[in-house]
Amino acid sequence: MTEATALAVTVLARQRLALGVGSEVSYFTGTHLYAPGSVVRGALAAAWIAENGPPDRADPAKRREFGDLFDGAIRFGPLHVQGSDRVPVSAYLCKYPRTDDCRLVAVDRAFESGSDCPACRGPLEQGKGEVQLPDGVSAARVMRTSIDRQTGRAKVDELYAHGALPAGSRLEGTIFGRHPWLEAARRLRLGGRRTVGGAADYHAAPHCPTRPQWTVTGYSSGWPAPASSSTPPAGRPSPPTRQWTWPGHESSRSGRGR
Ligand SMILES: [Zn+2]
Numbered sequence: 279m280t281e282a283t284a285l286a287v288t289v290l291a292r293q294r295l296a297l298g299v300g301s302e303v304s305y306f307t308g309t310h311l312y313a314p315g316s317v318v319r320g321a322l323a324a325a326w327i328a329e330n331g332p333p334d335r336a337d338p339a340k341r342r343e344f345g346d347l348f349d350g351a352i353r354f355g356p357l358h359v360q361g362s363d364r365v366p367v368s369a370y371l372c373k374y375p376r377t378d379d380c381r382l383v384a385v386d387r388a389f390e391s392g393s394d395c396p397a398c399r400g401p402l403e404q405g406k407g408e409v410q411l412p413d414g415v416s417a418a419r420v421m422r423t424s425i426d427r428q429t430g431r432a433k434v435d436e437l438y439a440h441g442a443l444p445a446g447s448r449l450e451g452t453i454f455g456r457h458p459w460l461e462a463a464r465r466l467r468l469g470g471r472r473t474v475g476g477a478a479d480y481h482a483a484p485h486c487p488t489r490p491q492w493t494v495t496g497y498s499s500g501w502p503a504p505a506s507s508s509t510p511p512a513g514r515p516s517p518p519t520r521q522w523t524w525p526g527h528e529s530s531r532s533g534r535g536r
Pocket residue numbers: 372373374375376379380381395396397398399400
């Protein structure tokens with residue numbers, strides 16, 4: 279039997295998660311559509327400190343535990359919303375999709391050439407490995423303002439917004455390494471805006487990591503078939519089913535709607 283050397287992590291967002299990308303553009307701070315490993319590590323380290331106090335003031339055994347957990351060999355992988363996908367860099371997608379047909383077709387340079395959108399003949403844009411949330415899930419845009427203490431009203435010109443994953447999102451990922459402290463369920467504060475969001479329930483279970491494999495099924499429906507022309511199938515193409523198989527972590531989604 280293979281020894282479980284990792285932890286399968288599940289996090290259920292109880293509040294919105296602002297997984298900020300840091301830069302603010304026109305008073306809007308976007309959000310990552312996943313929790314980077316550094317955010318997961320930071321949230322767990324903050325939970326440890328909330329339970330035990332700062333490590334530099336803890337007793338030697340506790341200080342060693344903190345070091346083993348957060349400065350040792352354990353690696354914290356990113357957490358992705360269940361059912362999300364990454365757009366392969368070989369996929370070229372319609373740059374200005376106007377219809378569902380545009381959104382559902384792609385020219386995959388791994389198998390064929392073609393420089394315009396098979397549905398509208400418009401320009402294509404290369405996939406960048408970006409994360410796509412599953413159908414029906416989208417990042418929320420949260421508005422906030424500063425309140426003038428004198429008038430009790432919103433201050434003029436102080437309206438901001440940030441992106442956030444909605445409450446109820448279930449994220450999954452892997453921690454590479456084992457430690458009893460990491461195997462206990464607990465409440466985390468994940469990401470930024472922690473006065474108004476970020477509460478999430480963390481669970482972890484021993485897991486044998488294996489190398490992930492792409493399996494692509496239904497390739498001939500929405501995504502052009504290998505060695506075919508880039509002409510879309512007659513009528514509305516039905517969405518493809520792409521499956522990401524990782525033993526114990528199967529997910530599938532169809533289409534690439536947002
Ligand atoms: Zn198009």
